[in-house]
Amino acid sequence: MTNVVEFTSVRKTFRSQTDGGDFVAVDDLTFNVAKGEIVAVLGKTGCGKSTMFNLLSGLIAPTSGTVRTNGHDPFTDFEYFRGRIGIVFQNDRLMPWRTALDNVLLGLEILDRPRQESVEIAKGWLARLGLSAHENDYPHALSGGMRQRVSLARAFAVQPELLLCDEPFSALDEMTARDLRAEFVRITKQNHNTALFITHSINEALEIGDRIVVFHRPAKIAFEARLTKDTSEQEKVQLREKIIEVLAGEKRMA
Amino acid sequence: MMSFGINKRAVQAVASLVGLAAIWQIASLFFPPFLFPPVTAIAKYVWEILTSWEMFLDVLMTSGRIFGGLMGAFVVGGFLALLLYSSRTLENYISPILTFLQGIPALSWVVIAIIWFHGVEFRIFFIMLMTTLPAFTFQILGAIRSMSKDLYEMTLSFRPRRMQLFRMLYLPTLIPDIITAWRVNLGNAARVVVVAELVGATGGVGYQLLRQQQLFDMAGAIAWTLQLVLFVLVMQQILTFLENHFLRYRAVSERA
Numbered sequence: 134m135t136n137v138v139e140f141t142s143v144r145k146t147f148r149s150q151t152d153g154g155d156f157v158a159v160d161d162l163t164f165n166v167a168k169g170e171i172v173a174v175l176g177k178t179g180c181g182k183s184t185m186f187n188l189l190s191g192l193i194a195p196t197s198g199t200v201r202t203n204g205h206d207p208f209t210d211f212e213y214f215r216g217r218i219g220i221v222f223q224n225d226r227l228m229p230w231r232t233a234l235d236n237v238l239l240g241l242e243i244l245d246r247p248r249q250e251s252v253e254i255a256k257g258w259l260a261r262l263g264l265s266a267h268e269n270d271y272p273h274a275l276s277g278g279m280r281q282r283v284s285l286a287r288a289f290a291v292q293p294e295l296l297l298c299d300e301p302f303s304a305l306d307e308m309t310a311r312d313l314r315a316e317f318v319r320i321t322k323q324n325h326n327t328a329l330f331i332t333h334s335i336n337e338a339l340e341i342g343d344r345i346v347v348f349h350r351p352a353k354i355a356f357e358a359r360l361t362k363d364t365s366e367q368e369k370v371q372l373r374e375k376i377i378e379v380l381a382g383e384k385r386m387a
Numbered sequence: 388m389m390s391f392g393i394n395k396r397a398v399q400a401v402a403s404l405v406g407l408a409a410i411w412q413i414a415s416l417f418f419p420p421f422l423f424p425p426v427t428a429i430a431k432y433v434w435e436i437l438t439s440w441e442m443f444l445d446v447l448m449t450s451g452r453i454f455g456g457l458m459g460a461f462v463v464g465g466f467l468a469l470l471l472y473s474s475r476t477l478e479n480y481i482s483p484i485l486t487f488l489q490g491i492p493a494l495s496w497v498v499i500a501i502i503w504f505h506g507v508e509f510r511i512f513f514i515m516l517m518t519t520l521p522a523f524t525f526q527i528l529g530a531i532r533s534m535s536k537d538l539y540e541m542t543l544s545f546r547p548r549r550m551q552l553f554r555m556l557y558l559p560t561l562i563p564d565i566i567t568a569w570r571v572n573l574g575n576a577a578r579v580v581v582v583a584e585l586v587g588a589t590g591g592v593g594y595q596l597l598r599q600q601q602l603f604d605m606a607g608a609i610a611w612t613l614q615l616v617l618f619v620l621v622m623q624q625i626l627t628f629l630e631n632h633f634l635r636y637r638a639v640s641e642r643a
Binding site for chain 1: 537538540541542543544545546547548551555556559633634636637
């Protein structure tokens, strides 16, 4: 199967503001994400999940090693990734001066799609996410769940080859988050998108991922498991316990 | 409820101005006209300015100078702010100069402009530019700096071109601060332009004020001053209109 994401021996260090030394955020990270796969990345706060996310979205460059998406470097091949990556952030990051519809249109405008076609696409996504009645509302008039739905629509609207999600539902109440998770998986599967979903919730990872990757500090794979349609609830419970053990093991090691 | 609040505020504002006029009128009963002319005499003069094309031209001239000077300072200041934002080294060199310029009084610029330049209009433009440029630059620079990093990263994730980034993120983010900068600098510019016109201009409100002083005509001096106040009020209303239009996305409570 073709790999959409390839991390090869990636290391990322930051200069410490306090003592001037190097702080290792990602250490010798190697892993792949295959086309059409949803990978849930689990780890404790500060384990380097977000650094990995920023490397993948091209916001920062690795100190050593290579990061490739569709064979291209996301940091240097700026143009190549126009419209190929959709990102859903932890907070909705909606532009307050744009209506819900205009926020969804943002990516399409950047891609220079014809206006009429873009509006139809954006309206279609808002409708799929149950926001047809709020197309012309500004973000301040929407609830947290609605806002995050708009940000999902914005990411899906450009039909990206890769979806990056950085704990997108962590700030929402459990009921809203559960609905949105189900929605997310359904749409991602329907569109055959590849997705990397960062979370600190084991339940969320089990609900969403085809594969679960557990990170230890600094971002390094400590455990991974694959889930299929046939994975039973009993197996999920066992997997959950195993993940807790791995995460607790890190604490003991520390 | 809200419109009642606004109406009440408007009534109170008008009442305070009427009260001031009443106090002036009472003073005119006890002092000679060259000190406190009656309100009716001032009103007559104001009407004369507004209805006489020749006199109103002086008001338009001053208004144009204010607007031109502010626009020049805004364009140059915006460009400078972008430059300073792009390079910390450049900022380290240019910021102290701008701070130094901020400390120079408007009257000093008038003297410098008279010595340096011949053309009256250019002199006034130069004075307006030099007195409002630092404020515009610092205000726009501050606005760029306070731009949301989250929104910047989100927009960047779609890989926009430089102009798209400017149009879709920078400009809408900067508009509230640009409007505030215009508001602040407008009052400053209106004061400076009069000083500039007092010395060397052959037309405009400042020139007319100088004439009224020579004629010892207090009614005229007040009437010409009121023209300037009126201009500032009209400009402020235009800015409020623009603010309401561009910031309509904000919750009403936030705007108020």
